[in-house]
Amino acid sequence: MTVKITIDCMGGDHGPAVTVPAAVNFVRSHPDAHLLLVGIEPAIRAQLKKSKAVDEPRLTVVPASEVVAMDDPVEVALRRKKDSSMRVALNLVKEGEAQTCISAGNTGALMAVSRYVLKTLAGIERPAIAFAMPSQRGYTTVLDLGANVDCEPQHLLQFAEMGHALVSAIEGRERPTIGLLNIGEEVIKGNETIKRAGELLRASTLNFYGNVEGNDIYKGTTDVVVCDGFVGNVALKTSEGLAKMLTDMIKEEFGRSFATKLMALVAMPVLKRFKRRVDPAQYNGAALLGLRGLVIKSHGSAEAYGFEWAIKRGYDAVKNGVLERLVRAMDENAAPMRQAALEAGRANGITGSDAVQPLQDGVAASRTNPPPPGEPGAALPSKA
């Protein structure tokens, strides 16, 4: 099976100068991949020429006349730039021309346009950004990492459902464990939202471990860690800052004098291995979950090597049938989970805006016309 991937070539801080060479490298090392390069045609062709890949049959250029800038407000991306590389790339996924879209564009715009073009899955009110962070026991999938700054308890429950589906699809675990990010036992345990989310999770059929703390992400205490997008984003960015400071400190210590430089030379094989393990470039590519299509967000500042990793994540997700499994899991589990959650909410006197809400808007629309679960391409309806 050919894996068809659309690349929003204009996204990110560097645009085609990064996205095109990454696509060329990727397609050369993956014989079953076909990449659709979306964006300003001359800019893309110039980069293809530079990379000596003008005649590569598995790279197709798809013209788009507009570019979503990194600082464009969501409304501009959504309502004014209807022929942006981002929008055209996502449309290709919607129309079934590709199975995933990779973009390094502005997160807010990417989330909004994805949601508009692809719609959300049944039972999901808000898509989330998920990422597998390295841990002492493998990986911890954390969501949300910044799509939703204010979350209600039921949104955290939905993130848990999505995290469950993602990890069971990719890592093949039957019942991945779910942790709710909270603060230490010794302090008042979290705010009202967190406490209520805990009640919903306990009442669900998920394998809920309980509260976890920030350090549990790296300990690997649970397979999935759920949090609101504000907290998740701070945890992620803080980690990036600390990792950079520590690796810079190692460099600094080894660069201090002639003697220490000699030591670095001797220890080079070990230092290289370490550097490879912590290299942030390979931890690039977060999944936008909860949509009726697979979208991977790359870091805006990624270089070609890092962007290639983001393409790889989309490719792996397609190969593992992540979307189909997500759709199936949501369809199978959504009803009993929501029922349990609803009852828990009632039993605990959760009402009003905190109660489990009836489905709305795009969700409701997609519910009235659900794709046949399990069928290939089921989640990519030609009309939404």
Place this chain on the structure above:
Amino acid sequence: MTVKITIDCMGGDHGPAVTVPAAVNFVRSHPDAHLLLVGIEPAIRAQLKKSKAVDEPRLTVVPASEVVAMDDPVEVALRRKKDSSMRVALNLVKEGEAQTCISAGNTGALMAVSRYVLKTLAGIERPAIAFAMPSQRGYTTVLDLGANVDCEPQHLLQFAEMGHALVSAIEGRERPTIGLLNIGEEVIKGNETIKRAGELLRASTLNFYGNVEGNDIYKGTTDVVVCDGFVGNVALKTSEGLAKMLTDMIKEEFGRSFATKLMALVAMPVLKRFKRRVDPAQYNGAALLGLRGLVIKSHGSAEAYGFEWAIKRGYDAVKNGVLERLVRAMDENAAPMRQAALEAGRANGITGSDAVQPLQDGVAASRTNPPPPGEPGAALPSKA
């Protein structure tokens, strides 16, 4: 001048087995320090004997018959255990018998008992936990790290005022820069609370830099970073987890084979320097700010070496007159800052619970009877 410090010897995971040896070591290396060891007398004396310090004249045992357990609810610590080592130690500060109190006890209980015994400073509704985190440019003082899970905009403004006073006292900077922890430019910039806090900060006389992100803590973009206790606690714990994973990885890489162990031997001087710089033990001791007395919270799991660092932080704070300066700064700045904030709030239509509130409870009480600013021991009134 003798620096008098009370130690809650029963606090923490290890109690006197850690706190007493740390106190002994500290007093031996600080000839102007006098430590009051509070707790179950026989337990403390047994440890003093073990440390061969029974006759040390600058270590005084102060008996207390009860112990606040690490999992005691706040109410138990506050209302039932009135002769706890924590409470007695804090009372000594209140009565002017000591200038600071060090405890590794349960954070929630320590905060509640401190607040009850010492009261808050004029203009401060909620005390916060502050810590100087290492950065690429020195230190970044971050608050709150877990005392307040739900904050209103004016609380974040008060944290900024306290951070300003602390950093200007300890680091001697006239106008330290203040950052408001937020999420990336490219996503919707924060929730309503953060946006309003930003407005209050802009309207204040503080040196407000603007929004910062998680990685700015380690970059050292600003001198102070302000956030609510939930987010701050997650950032701190996540950092601890990542630092542990990375240092474990270095160990693992160097321990992989005979050859790599040889390399480690060669690189030992550098690795040792690095280890010393990142050693978490030395980053122990957070200040409870906003109280009419100096309280330092040690990690519950700290070993003797780490606990000694917490004592050192209390000692340094006393030497630098942190409390007196905080009192003075709050008295001088509180009125114009709050006025400006109030006006900003009005101009932006902030009303109800989000508006700058009239002072309440302990704050109001302490306001009616402010200590003469600048006088030694001014902030340690014998009656509150």
